[in-house]
Amino acid sequence: MIKASNLFKEFKLSKKQKQENGTSEEVYRAVNDVSFECKPGRIFSLLGPNGAGKTTTLRMLSTMVVPTRGTIEICGIDIAKNPNEARKKIGFLTGSTGLYERLTPDEVLKYFADLHDVSKEEFEKRKEHYYSLMNMHDFRSKKIGQLSTGMKQKVSIARTMIHNPDVVVFDEPTSGLDVITSENIITLIRNCKEEKKTVIFSSHIMTEVDLLCDDLVIINKGKVVFEGSMEQFRTGMKSETLTGEFIRIINESN
């Protein structure tokens, strides 16, 4: 369960940035009063054009950046008060997530399992589960630098899930990946839903959203411009296609 209430994130602008943006404002507000709730067993999508504030919002949810104002609760834990407890509940994956190229998948998984205080027995069980699920046994002891993009993505997935997080955050998870590699992510997201995990993912690919999403929030210029279920989005459409409707909402809010 994720509960974000009245989130604000402001970045201080340097003189150079002020000149470049042609503004006299001291700060740039990347996220402006955003609130939403993601429920377990449902896939929540955060949509928006480039620069809308999606990544900043997800970074706040995953405790990487601290909100300027507002609160976030992850499974009932206030992340401002207890960030490490909240982190134990979160799995985080992006399309550009890197891995330690000189380590093997076994070593990477062990590292993150240790950081998440996963017991040895639980680690072995979960590791074997993901190795079998994604056919990873053949390359488990190879250095990651020697693996293909698809293999690396499988390692990233196993790394995200090794501590059995209740909340999984995906920031444009298929960005830059080919169709086959993207399919691994899509399967992972579906599996998470089946396992009653809370899933939030950001994207600007409407076909992906249509395929997976239960609830969605569209943000533009840091503000929520649509909030509801996928069903509500479809019913209220004034354009013929999902992409067209998404563009219409963005244009209207500009």
Place this chain on the structure above:
Amino acid sequence: MKKILIIAKKEFLDMFRDRRTMIRMILIPLLIFPLIMNVVTRIQSSVSEKQAAEKLTVGFIQSQESIPAIKRMSQEPNFEFTSYTDTTQLRKDVVAKKINLGLIFSPTYLTDYTSGKTAQYSVIFRGADFEEYERLQKLLQREDSLIVDSRMQELGKSYSFLAPTKANEINVSSIKEILAKYAGGMLPYIFMAFLFMGCMLPAIDLFAGEKERGTIETLLTSPVNRAQILIGKLIVVTSIGLMSATIALIGLFISLNMLQADSEMMTAINSILSPTLIATLYILLIPLAFFFAGVMIPISVYSRSFKEAQSILTPLNIIMVLPAMAGFFPGVELDYFTAFIPIVNVVLATKAIMAGNADFVLIAITFISLIVLATISIWIAFRQFGKESTILR
């Protein structure tokens, strides 16, 4: 503490798998001194052997009177004397390297020689091949001694007539002290240069490298504080730096043993590199390593890529090298001023310990000032690592 050790263990594993680290941090420090020493010794011995075996051709313009001198010098092996009549031609041949040297005896050479005057001659040589002149000089000095001997005999005086006084030098400095004074700056300099280089690569890789590879986000979303991440990585940076410096010291020790210096010199070197000195050196170098890491980490954290961090940190090498050279200047000593200057204080303190005249208070000041600096630099590193705008830049 557990999380810090997990991070440090993983970073060690990662760094030791890196070929660059292995080459720069272990192989180069270990082999550089034995290699340099070996190459220099070989070149030196081969050059001097070659020079001694090489025949020197000396063109000369003689007066009848100089014949006895020429005759005597011609007896010397690997010397050939060729007679010339024209001074210009003689000079031209030396310039064109047809012959090695030219000798022009004055017409009154023997007359002056016998009448107690200064018998004159000129030597034409190429300054670029000065060693050739040095070889001839030895023969000419021998001729000079013969003249002095014969003159003394004529006068019925002994040689002591020309040497009215003689100082019997009593040097109370041990070889250890002399070595410490003139070569003492070398040891901490080497140690510090390798410490700095040793810290640099992991400092870049573990922060800027992690940002560039996109692994930092994953780490930041793990249940571990930024302070724990920083300390875990800091341990690795300083340990690899100290390891690199230690390996360089081992390499230096191996190369000194390869020198086959005389036993007195070797005993002095061994007594200088005593366990006390090494232990003191480490006590001073550990906070210095943390200071170096504390300076490098904020730069590395700020940089977007490995390359950017490297381009900023490499010039720092020069800033470090300059104060480290303080130990090479004989007059510069550890005092209440220099003890507060980082790097300079370590070099001078080591030098003082080597010479056996270290002041405990000054060593303590050096140590405390290094601890203070290390703490400040690590605090800055922590602040920088905690900044969202920097870490996710």
